[in-house]
Amino acid sequence: MLHAPTIDLLLEQPEAADDQHLHMALGWLHRLLAWQIGVTRQTFGALADDPYRGLYVPDAEVDVLAAAPETLPPELAAARAELAAERATIAEISAGSRLARLARQFNLSPFDCDVLLLALAPELDLRYERIYGYIQDDVTKKRPTVSLALRLFCTSDAETLAARARFAPGAPLLAHRLIQLADEGQHHAPLLARAILLDARIVDELLGLDALDAQLAPYVERSHPRRGLDELVLSPELTAQLRRAAAQPDAGVILALHGGYGSGRKAVAEALCAELGCTLLLVDVGRLLEGDLDPEEGAYRLVREAALQHAALLWQQADLLFGDDERARRWRLALLAALDAHAGLSFLALEQPWQAHSALRHARYLGIDLPPLSFSEREQIWRARLGEQAPDDSATQALASTFRLSPGQIRDAAALARSLNHWHTSAPAQLGLAEIFAACRAQSSGRLAGVARRVRATYQWADLVLPAEQATQLREICVQLRHRRTVLEQWGFDRHLAMGKGVNVLFAGPSGTGKTMAAEVIAADLGLELYKIDLSALVSKYIGETEKNLDRIFQAAGEANAILFFDEADAIFGKRSEVKDAHDRYANIEVGYLLQRMEEYDGVVILATNLRKNIDDAFVRRLHVAIDFPFPEETDRQRIWRQVFPATTPLAADVDLRFLARQFKLSGGNIRNIALLAAFLAAEDGSIVTMQHIVRALRREYQKLGKLVTESDFGAYFSLLRPAADAG
Numbered sequence: 001m002l003h004a005p006t007i008d009l010l011l012e013q014p015e016a017a018d019d020q021h022l023h024m025a026l027g028w029l030h031r032l033l034a035w036q037i038g039v040t041r042q043t044f045g046a047l048a049d050d051p052y053r054g055l056y057v058p059d060a061e062v063d064v065l066a067a068a069p070e071t072l073p074p075e076l077a078a079a080r081a082e083l084a085a086e087r088a089t090i091a092e093i094s095a096g097s098r099l100a101r102l103a104r105q106f107n108l109s110p111f112d113c114d115v116l117l118l119a120l121a122p123e124l125d126l127r128y129e130r131i132y133g134y135i136q137d138d139v140t141k142k143r144p145t146v147s148l149a150l151r152l153f154c155t156s157d158a159e160t161l162a163a164r165a166r167f168a169p170g171a172p173l174l175a176h177r178l179i180q181l182a183d184e185g186q187h188h189a190p191l192l193a194r195a196i197l198l199d200a201r202i203v204d205e206l207l208g209l210d211a212l213d214a215q216l217a218p219y220v221e222r223s224h225p226r227r228g229l230d231e232l233v234l235s236p237e238l239t240a241q242l243r244r245a246a247a248q249p250d251a252g253v254i255l256a257l258h259g260g261y262g263s264g265r266k267a268v269a270e271a272l273c274a275e276l277g278c279t280l281l282l283v284d285v286g287r288l289l290e291g292d293l294d295p296e297e298g299a300y301r302l303v304r305e306a307a308l309q310h311a312a313l314l315w316q317q318a319d320l321l322f323g324d325d326e327r328a329r330r331w332r333l334a335l336l337a338a339l340d341a342h343a344g345l346s347f348l349a350l351e352q353p354w355q356a357h358s359a360l361r362h363a364r365y366l367g368i369d370l371p372p373l374s375f376s377e378r379e380q381i382w383r384a385r386l387g388e389q390a391p392d393d394s395a396t397q398a399l400a401s402t403f404r405l406s407p408g409q410i411r412d413a414a415a416l417a418r419s420l421n422h423w424h425t426s427a428p429a430q431l432g433l434a435e436i437f438a439a440c441r442a443q444s445s446g447r448l449a450g451v452a453r454r455v456r457a458t459y460q461w462a463d464l465v466l467p468a469e470q471a472t473q474l475r476e477i478c479v480q481l482r483h484r485r486t487v488l489e490q491w492g493f494d495r496h497l498a499m500g501k502g503v504n505v506l507f508a509g510p511s512g513t514g515k516t517m518a519a520e521v522i523a524a525d526l527g528l529e530l531y532k533i534d535l536s537a538l539v540s541k542y543i544g545e546t547e548k549n550l551d552r553i554f555q556a557a558g559e560a561n562a563i564l565f566f567d568e569a570d571a572i573f574g575k576r577s578e579v580k581d582a583h584d585r586y587a588n589i590e591v592g593y594l595l596q597r598m599e600e601y602d603g604v605v606i607l608a609t610n611l612r613k614n615i616d617d618a619f620v621r622r623l624h625v626a627i628d629f630p631f632p633e634e635t636d637r638q639r640i641w642r643q644v645f646p647a648t649t650p651l652a653a654d655v656d657l658r659f660l661a662r663q664f665k666l667s668g669g670n671i672r673n674i675a676l677l678a679a680f681l682a683a684e685d686g687s688i689v690t691m692q693h694i695v696r697a698l699r700r701e702y703q704k705l706g707k708l709v710t711e712s713d714f715g716a717y718f719s720l721l722r723p724a725a726d727a728g
Contacts, residue, residue, distance in 0.1 A: 021097030262408020268690025375485030508612035509629025
């Protein structure tokens with residue numbers, strides 16, 4: 001049975017509402033509810049205490065409802081006036097309360113604030129559900145309805161009509177998702193009969209609970225930054241630009257931070273928030289797209305959360321929003337709409353620049369490039385990350401000059417180097433260059449593996465047999481990489497070179513003359529990874545696809561700090577042809593695009609070709625180094641024969657390397673093949689490598705090359721072939 005609550009019950013304060021201002025406001029609401037109970041009793045008299053009231057409508061109650069409204073008795077009218085004055089006083093002294101801040105954030109009227117109080121009460125004490133059921137004459141109506149709110153807070157028909165509009169979809173209460181209107185079992189219930197439900201996040205906010213919106217918790221991380229921009233390694237120009245861009249306190253600002261992995265986009269956003277004294281909410285766009293949160297609802301809740309916490313938003317992996325699938329499109333549209341209406345600061349972490357154009361009407365959109373670090377900036381970060389474990393100055397400078405790592409990659413490399421060092425010694429020690437270089441190479445992007453093959457560099461300078469001039473040219477390539485900081489930064493050449501800061505090299509010469517070996521030697525000397533481009537995966541018959549593949553290669557190579565090696569490069573770097581049809585035109589576009597990407601690339605690109613004359617002249621003019629690999633002369637061939645057999649290989653005394661070098665004009669690649677086959681033949685015979693094994697291997701190499709095996713070539717050793725021939 002539902003009984004009328006006592007005045008003492010109404011005056012009790014909820015235990016959870018320990019904030020003094022909220023205490024006062026809820027106390028006023030209690031007294032207003034008590035007044036409404038008095039009005040109900042005055043209106044219905046003995047009917048108000050009917051134990052079945054709310055379950056049926058008796059005739060006497062119908063008569064009361066049909067009668068003209070009566071004027072309130074003087075005592076009730078006076079009590080209502082006192083309550084109105086008390087509410088005004090509470091509002092005046094509660095300007096700093098959470099409810100008042102909420103009102104300012106979302107442009108709420110005094111009536112809106114009272115609605116929030118009315119909906120909050122049953123969140124603190126379920127006894128209010130019985131109170132509301134009693135006043136609303138329905139035991140099933142446990143939450144306040146729109147009708148109850150209008151009856152409690154409006155004193156005239158004009159006020160009621162004006163207040164009714166505060167429940168419109170575009171009004172602050174519903175537009176900002178502060179409340180929901182529920183039908184509570186009725187199909188298409190009228191507005192007055194709909195129940196007012198307070199959003200769970202707003203309940204937490206009014207109670208001072210420091211919690212994220214439960215619907216957003218899987219996708220959002222909260223950061224309280226402390227480091228300002230001055231503590232980051234940024235140029236003065238970029239620092240000033242960032243401060244100017246964020247200095248828009250009365251307007252929505254969206255800063256699109258362009259950069260790759262580890263470029264410092266998150267650090268910049270945190271530093272700006274630290275200087276503005278606000279929190280940063282990190283939104284994982286990848287999880288949002290994979291989750292089941294409705295885009296329109298989720299985007300608005302994220303923006304609302306930022307407003308509630310006085311926080312900026314960082315949308316990580318924002319590039320995913322610009323995908324072609326339907327969910328990405330819906331999130332993109334919802335996000336842009338929400339940010340356009342948001343008066344705060346937001347960041348988009350993008351790898352590729354994006355222009356808003358007409359997508360935004362109110363918010364200010366600015367794209368900011370986070371450029372690659374200079375040599376001195378990389379050195380400064382290396383010293384900070386390695387601390388006392390840093391190698392000497394020259395080694396640290398070599399790290400900064402050799403590896404074009406971002407701040408995040410340097411952080412990851414330093415951590416990995418310490419892990420590698422820990423395997424060798426349990427006590428902290430100075431990190432070795434080998435460990436740091438290995439850690440730097442580990443930062444290479446895996447995307448390059450899709451269109452290129454990593455070549456393990458095993459050769460050293462001593463393994464390379466070339467004339468002195470060519471060997472000197474190869475060493476000069478390494479010199480250009482090692483002293484980039486001195487020349488480009490300290491001596492000022494960087495300011496005069498918009499592009500072309502990398503090193504583009506052409507290796508031209510017959511097959512087997514050492515072009516690939518030379519590329520390996522350079523990679524090993526510099527401590528960089530060497531990637532051989534798979535031309536079959538690169539060149540496409542479809543128009544525009546080759547350019548896309550090239551773009552992926554150079555972008556991934558920039559992240560990987562790798563040396564690109566295009567073997568048989570004339571397949572794509574060949575001469576441009578006369579335009580006779582559309583295919584010729586697009587083929588020439590590919591060549592032009594390749595020229596552009598090579599000039600923009602800040603690393604080493606090596607082109608290898610068997611015929612230099614097949615390479616387009618425009619490429620040759622843009623190359624920094626062109627090295628011709630000659631067919632080895634007798635002296636060089638003898639050196640190759642001596643070096644091709646490892647020191648641990650057992651050689652017979654009858655092996656005549658001088659004869660082999662003089663008599664057989666072969667390239668280094670051919671000699672290597674012969675030595676390897678001879679070793680296998682010797683192993684099969686269970687003996688050491690003899691001249692007979694080498695002669696037999698020579699014969700097989702001649703057959704592969706399409707050459708005749710003659711006695712004049714093999715001389716006295718021709719007889720060693722006869723047993724093999726007879727056996728065949």
